[in-house]
Amino acid sequence: MARQRQRLDPDFEIAIDGLTHDGRGVGRRDGKAVFVAGALPGERVRAKQTAKNRHFDEAAAFEVLEASADRVAPRCAHFGTCGGCVLQHLDEARQIEAKDRVLTENMARIGHVEPREWFTPIRDAQWGYRRKGRLSVRWVEKKAKALVGFREQDPRFVADLTECHTVIPAVGQRIPALSALVESLEGRRTIPQIEFIAGDGALDGGEMAIDGGRESGVLALVFRHLEPLSAGDREKLADFAKREAVAVFLQPGGIDTVAPLWPEHVDLHFDLSAADVGAAEGVRLQFRPLDFIQVNAGLNRQMIARALDLLDLKPGERVLDLFCGLGNFTLPIARRGFDVVGVEGDAGLVARARQNAEANGLPNVRFFAADLAKDLSGEPWMRDGFDKLLIDPPRAGAAEVLAQLPLKAIPRIVYVSCHPGSLARDAGFLVKERGYTLLGAGVMDMFPHTAHVESIAVFERR
Structure with a gap:
């Protein structure tokens, strides 16, 4: 029935x-x-x-x-339809208060813990901050139109955007041009998404052009296509890349199939200055178009500074950095002169983290690939001794790896979280079952105008 x-x-x-x-x-x-x-x-x-x-x-x-x-009046004309951000109608100061409240309530309700200190929230640019993301694409036959944007609040649909104010202007102001480009392609029905990522530096000595102005940095666009593109479509995509001074990549299959269309060689990296890492020199992190990097560059710099400050590193101490990715925290710790081990589940990211360490002249850092949700008893780095632990897990948190670590030997833990519920759960475990005190916790506004709550906490053994 x-x-x-x-x-x-x-x-x-x-x-x-x-x-x-x-x-x-x-x-x-x-x-x-x-x-x-x-x-x-x-x-x-x-x-x-x-x-x-x-x-x-x-x-x-x-x-x-x-x-x-x-x-307040939403800045974007698509607010209420587009699901990319849901808090534009709330005053920015009240937004961060709401996120603070989410963290507080999760700590109390899930972890049954409260820090000795609630940190002042970390904030940065409120608009034009998002340097990495995925735009959905849908060809609408009846309208003969290509929709390019984020999903609507009803995720079955793609929002018909003409602009976006939370992504970097190089992307947000190009959405109509991207829509027109897709509409012109023979393979428009087979393109489901366009990923974007931006780095520092310049493209072939130039800069990204936006409405007659210039914006520093390199923008890479990855066009996912489900069927092979014709020679004419490839030419149109290459012409767009040259005209707009952006890098275009094609992805016909999994992440390993991503390849540059134009230009042939693209230097994607971001820099952390000496001031960012608290050392005599900064570091440079190279990445590929689909690699994970923190989306908010300014907030990321502040987050690194706070994490390193909370680690309270002393001469001769050794650090374990779990879920380390490309070395976002690992390399700054090494630049300060400390021995550090980074562990990450994505073997590709580990390979590039090692390349980054070598390129930055950092012999005091080692990287390992390991699934941190599985049995780690055979991992060589598990037998090393560490004085400090930094952990930056995905939304699911770090329950599996925390249960296996020799925590009695680690007096201080700094935990960076992208989900307040899993942080609260893990905080309860560390405090109630592993003898730690939750010294402090606070939110970091990585995604302004969205309900996403990023936070950081520091634990010390009693």
Whole structure:
């Protein structure tokens, strides 16, 4: 028997008294919680129901009857449709307060711990900060149009963007040009995404052109295509790259199939200055177009400085850096003169981290490839002694690796997190089961105008 579609209620009026962790307003209707997109605490709105669930309903505000004093006009015309960011209508100072509250609530509810000190949030540029990301592409036959953008709030659809203010201007101002480019291709139906990543330096001695102006750095665009592109399409993509002074790569399959179309050789790197790493010299990190790098360059520099400060390194100490990637923290620690071991699950990133260490003249750093969610008893680096631990895990956290480490020998841990729930869980484990004190924790605004919460915490053995 076919499943019947749930009947949704008509429009209704509701008072909002809270904010969810994903940036929606929270109200109650007939005693049932309702999560309302586009609504803020202290407001009364008219909303349209979008989904029914057993314990809560979902809705979207379409009229604000009583506005919050914290409401601001969204900068982007696509706010409310595009799912790329959900907090543009909330004052920037209140945004960081909301993220602070998410971290606080997770620590209390999940970890049942509280730090001795809540750190002042780290913030940087609020707009034009995102140097890496993925744009979805969809050819709409009926409109004879290529949509290029992030997913809508309903992720089944691609937002029809004309601009984006959170990505770097070299991308945000080129979205119409990218749409027109895809529309001109014979293979437009077979291109599902365009990834972008930007580095320091310049492209063949030039710079990225944007509306007659110039922006320093190299922008790489990776066009994913499900079928081989014709010679004519490849020529159009190469012409676009030359005209716009960007690097274009093609990806016909997995990540190992990414290859440059134009120019043939592209220098992708970012620099951390001597001041960034607290040493006499800085470091340079080379990367490939699909490698993971922190999306917010300015925030990343501040994050590295805070992490190294919290490590409180003393002469002769040895450091273990887990989930080290390209060496974002590892190389600055080595530049300060400390012996450091970096471990990462992606063998390709490990290979490039080793190349980065060699290129920067850092013999005091070693890198290993290992799946940190599996048994590590046979890993050679597990037998080494370490004085400090820095850990920067993915959203799932670090429960598996923390349970295996010889933590009694490690007096201090700095934990960088991209998910407050997994950080809170792991904090509870370290404090309640491994004898650590949570000295401090705080948020870092890596993704302004989104509900994403990046944070950092420091633990010391009692």
